[in-house]
Amino acid sequence: MNINCVICSEFFNASAEVFATKCGHVFHYPCLINWIERSKTCPQCRHKTTEQSIHRIFFNIQNIDGNSDMGAMLNKIDNLEYQNRMLDKDVKNYKEKNSSLKKQNDLLRQEVRSVEASLKAYEMTIISLKEQISYFKSKSKESEKLTTEIVNLKNTIKNMENAHIAINGTRDQVNEMLRNEADVESLAIYGAMLKKALIETESKKKEVDHALKKSQSEASRYRKEVHNLETTYTQIKRELEHLKISTDNEKQYLRSKISELNDKLTARNSNHDNTSLKRVAQESPVNYTKTPKLTKLKESDIPASDKPDVESPYLQLKSNVGIGYGQFLNAKYISSKDLPKEGASKLKTSAKTDILQTNKQSNVCYNGLGGSSKDDVFPSPKSSQTSTSKRKKITCTKNKFKRLAPSASACTKSSDISEMFVSLSG
């Protein structure tokens, strides 16, 4: 018989305090008391029950082969079942946990694998980066070398620039540069460069001195020439004046003679023309002996200027005018010098033809003062004569004049002077 308390649902065992109500329901004493404190009723049939109305009951329990306490046994079984259930539950929980942990483990393994893979990749990148770093380090070393080289080159450039200033710059610039420059080495470089430049300039100076001496000597020579030429020029001028005076006198004389003759003509017949003319020629005061003197003078004078005094250190005149004049003089000399060599006969004809030609070409003749004037025409008795007959007559008179004054040197001289002035005016 298995009897239990409905309140706690525990089986009654031998030691249990079992109480019964009036209505006959049995409970554990603490369970029943606990309920009666709340409600004075029987828990099973709600019959009125008080603490006084309940009473203890006793069971006669027979111990048969250890099966004596069935209630305790049943309670034990219940407990064991419960424990078993709890253990089952634990097992189930642990299994679940295990499976979840396994899953987690797998995930972690995968993660580990991926991390290892990424680690390898990182290691590879680290190695490559290290290589790059070493490469860049070498590059940086090279660049450092280059920068130091650049600095050195810049210094040398600066030194060179300073040296340039030292050579070409003003005194202030050089002073400033030297003040700023403290380096002894660079200063030594400047000194060496300056010395070099000095030597060069000295050699140049020598050359220039030499050239100067040369040009000075040339200048003195030219000055001397100029001096000579001036003296000759004044002499010639004087002579020309003299000649002019003499010719003027002659002219006056001739005019007076002509007027005389004209007077006579008017008085007499024209038959006496030739004799009077002869007389005029004979009585002419023109001094032809002077002309050879002039040529002589010229010949002695010009050779002196032809050989210039190179050694003369006094002449400082140096100009193109001097040189040009000298050349002109040389040319003049040659032209006048060549003429006497050709012989007197030749000269005579050439001079004659020259004068004739000039007269034929134009009636202009040089007056000896650098100017020119129309040829004086002798007054003709017949104004009705043609120009051609007039010219013929003039040539005739000229030829006569030649015959009257046969000196070749006179002609030579006059032609010479006229030539000279042509070239001068030209």
Added chain:
Amino acid sequence: MAGMSPSERRLQKELMSLVKEPPPGVSVDPDIAERNLLHWIIDIRGAAGTLYEGERFQLQFKFSNKYPFDSPEVTFVGQNIPVHPHVYSNGHICLSILTDDWSPALSVQSVCLSIMSMLSSCKEKQRPPDNAFYVKTCNKNPKKTKWWYHDDSV
């Protein structure tokens, strides 16, 4: 079962008997109950031949550590609250054995059977007449409600 309080031991026994030999139409979720012995969820099915045939309801039992001397707090929970004159729309049940007429001789199983009989004896599905007012004003705990058990027929 050593070291357990009398109320826990009784609840454990009740749970085991309910899991082992459940009455027809009643099933307990052992996992929820075992996690916390003082809070049970019990599924009940509407009995055949009644208004609630084929319907499934969930009952929530909350026990105090004075159980079985204190009555459990029993309410309908979940999506389906049975439409019944003694069941409010918030799940509270107007049943005398859950408050005044509680006895320690009653158990979870007997309470479930009482509720099933209550549902089965219903002749018309309808809410209590003061449902709207009660739902607005009542305490969360149905045991705090002073019930007036006027209709004994159901």
